[in-house]
Amino acid sequence: MFIFVALALVMGSCTEEYEHTAATAEGEQVYFKTTLASNYDLDPAKNSFQVQINRIQSEGELTVKINAVTKDGSIYTVPATVTFADGATTADINIAYDPKTLLSDKCGYGYYENITLSIGDEAYTTPYGDSSCTISAGLTEWIDTGEEVTYREGLISSVFGIEPLTYKVPLQKSALKEGRYRLKNPYGEDTEIYKMYNGSAITFNNDNGIIFDVSDPAHAYVDGTILPGKYGSDNILLYSYVTALNVLNGYDVETLKQIAPEYFGTYQDGIITMPAQSFLMELGPSQITSPTYYTNSDGMFAIAMPGYEITDYTxxxxxxxxxxxxxxxxxxxxxxxxxxxxxxxxxxxxxxxxxxxxxxxxxxxxxxxxxxxxxxxxxxxxxxxxxxxxxxxxxxxxxxxxxxxxxxxxxxSLGGESSAADWQPVYSGTFTHNVQPAFITDGEGSDNFVGNPIINDITPSYSATMYQDKKNPFNYKIEPWITQEGSLTFTMDDQGYISFKDVDTGFSHQTYGPLYVGDAALLFGVTDQHTSGYDQEAQMFVFGTIYYVYVNGEYGWLGGAYETFEINGAQGISTKNNIKIRNFVPRMFNKNSRYIYKTKMSSNIMLKATKIKGSIKRK
Missing domain, CATH: 2.60.40.10 (Immunoglobulins)
Structure with missing residues (x-):
């Protein structure tokens, strides 16, 4: 019906202009799918590969001109046209190559070329699909072994709070290095994790792999990045600590074996295991920038080579x-x-x-x-x-x-206050914890904030007393604090700016140990802003508090909040008689804090949360 109407318009025309509009071509609407594979791994036993092209109209045979852009001296030959058979909505562009050249020193394993294909006649294109595509084709390093490994998934499960699944995954081996392997599509549609959880909060993809190296059994490691899919609209990027230190700090693997052996795993009795917290995850980017989440937090990641079963000696x-x-x-x-x-x-x-x-x-x-x-x-x-x-x-x-x-x-910490301090009460007041900090979101939206993940059971506000060291008037403490038994110790300079760091809260995280607090500006190394100080107009001490743990000798950020001590009355000596305080205007980091900490603290590993809110659910 559609062809008949279009043809009638041409026949009813009395000018050459209408005949030139090619209404039939508009009906064809030829295009490349947006989901077209971008990477083509070639078979040296063949001499061509195919790239699919589509059209909306299916009736009649149609030949379409194809333009190709390749590198000088390309090993690929792209045909000038492609023909759709009558009744077909797809056709294959057959791209030829010489397998001998592909295997030669000129190319070889790991050699890839980019090819850009485009529809040669603009009249055949459509706004509903791509008129061009760029692909990469070459001889992959990875050879199918025809065998499967047993994979215990400890990366996605660790972050999203699900039980780690154990399932079979096809194994590939490297054509370039003995002891180097690749899991093929460990999160693809044939896997248990895909069948159980795809579409709940994560959309897994069918084009991913995990490269691991066991050439040195005492220093096994996972190499490169893993892109298993998306969490909402954000890419999920996984990688090992070895890869992170290689990319971010420029250390090669041999050097890392000497200076950071704790990040390597072992290959023993056919089993590859990796230490707890030796993997990292980012949401959003597709390349490594600065780590956000630790994963494999329980050390469950493992691979059993063919003929072996996974054991748990963690x-x-x-x-x-x-x-x-x-x-x-x-x-x-x-x-x-x-x-x-x-x-x-x-x-x-x-x-x-x-x-x-x-x-x-x-x-x-x-x-x-x-x-x-x-x-x-x-x-x-x-x-x-x-x-x-x-x-x-x-x-x-x-x-x-x-x-x-x-x-x-x-x-x-042995704890206890210095016997040299002479603490005198300064103010009575109310200490208020902000358990809805503006540093953590639940993943549902940038304004949907959640509380500090481990201290939601604290009393939001309570009466407390601020003390000052009479011998060193720059030292202060607030009691009671957080556990009702502890002290918040801090220093305040003559401008009213407060600093505090590594103050033990008395709480302990179930995985990472003691929970500490510190001033945001001090921890982030920001010198031109202050996040804690005395607000004279409000008669209030403001604490820009970061909650964190120590992980692998570095800070692990778990959240942050404004917290305040509001003065109710003076006791004993007056702070103002000892320290000149100007009005303090706090500037807490807002939604852009992620950018700040990545630029200011790129050498430290920061955790936004131990588990992502909105965990994925089994189907």
């Missing part, structure tokens, strides 16, 4: 706080968790900076004293100094063979 440590006995001895308290296949484990606490690999070897050889456990349990160990420490756990099988190890950093 271990983890959660620091839960300090214990002080009646004799004023201080102990670190925490929980050790062991994988289901661990027969026993040995653990020691090392100081920051100690060689982890040397300690693991010494534990295994029996050259240093270690603690023996046969199952996960709560532990205590006496420490005599404040500082940064590392819990090192080595796991074994029933035959006494060392299977795995973990190294978890934590910060320990």
């Amino acid at each position: 271990s983890s440590f959660t620091y839960t706080g300090r214990f002080t006995d009646a004799k004023d001895n201080s102990y670190v308290q925490g929980t050790i968790t062991l994988g289901k296949d661990v027969a026993f484990a040995r653990w020691v606490i090392a100081a920051e900076g100690d060689d982890i690999n040397e300690i693991v070897t010494a534990i295994n050889d029996g050259n240093i004293e270690s603690n023996y456990i046969t199952s996960g349990e709560d532990i205590q160990a006496q420490l005599t100094e404040s500082g940064n420490y590392i819990m090192i756990i080595v796991t074994y099988d029933a035959q006494g063979n060392m299977k795995n190890h973990s190294a978890t950093p934590f910060k320990f």
Whole structure:
């Protein structure tokens, strides 16, 4: 019917202009799909590959001119036309190549060329599809082995709060390097995770891979980036810490083996495992910028090569706080968790900076004293100094063979105030916690803010007293604070600007250990703004508070909020008699804070949350 009407218009025309409009061509509407593959991995046993082109009209045979742009000396030959068969809405552009040239030194594995294809006659195009496309074609590094591995997914599951699935994935091997492999479409439509969760909050794709290298079994690692799909409209970008340090800091793999061995996994008994928190995730970009989320937080990521089954010899440590006995001895308290296949484990606490690999070897050889456990349990160990420490756990099988190890950093403080301080009450007032901080969203919209993820059970407001050190009037504290037993200690200069850092809240995160607070500007290294200070007009002390943990010796940001101490009355000495205070106008970071921390703190790893709100749901 459509062709008949269009043809009637031409026949009814009395001018050459109407005959030239080619109404039939408008009806054809030829186009390239927007979902057309952009990468073509070629087969050296063949001599051509095909790129699909589409049309809306299907009746009649149609030949369309094709223009091609290729590099000088291209190995590809693109035909000048493509023909749609009568009744067909698709046709294949057959692009030829010489397989001998493809395999030659000129090209070879990993060699790709870009080709831009376009419809040669503008009258055949349509505004409802692409009139051109650019593809990349070459001889892939990856060769199908015809075998499958067992993949225990610990990346998406770790961040989105679902149980890690274990399923089969096709295995490819590198044509360039022995011991280098690739999982083919580990999040594709044939996988269990795709079938269960695709479309709930994540849209998985069918064109992704995970490259891993076990050429050095003691330093196995995942290489490059992983793009499993989208979370809403944002790309999901996954990568290992090894890749992050390579891209962001320029370290090569061999150097990283020496300076950061804790980020590498192991390949033992056919199983590849990676340490907890050795992967990172970003939402939005398609290239690495600055890490946002830790993933594989529980160390569940694993790959069992063909013929092997995944075992769980993992271990983890959660620091839960300090214990002080009646004799004023201080102990670190925490929980050790062991994988289901661990027969026993040995653990020691090392100081920051100690060689982890040397300690693991010494534990295994029996050259240093270690603690023996046969199952996960709560532990205590006496420490005599404040500082940064590392819990090192080595796991074994029933035959006494060392299977795995973990190294978890934590910060320990003996606590207590300096005996030299002479605290005098300054003000009575009301301390208010803002449990709806403007730093974390639930993923549903930029204005849909959620509270600090671990301290929603605190009392929002309560009466408190501010104290000043009579011997050092720049030092202050507020009691009670947050747990009703702790103190918020801070300094304030003669301009009324407040600084505080590494103040223990008394709360502990279930995975990352103690929760600390600090001033936003101080933590972000911003020198031209102040986020904490005294607002003279409001008679209020304002704290631009960041909540964070220590992860792998770096800050892990969990949220932020304005918090205030509103003066109700003066007690004892007056602050104004000792310090000249000007009116303070707080400038808290707003929605652009993500950009600020990425530029100001690119060397630190910041967590926006331990798990993304709006978790994906099983179908």
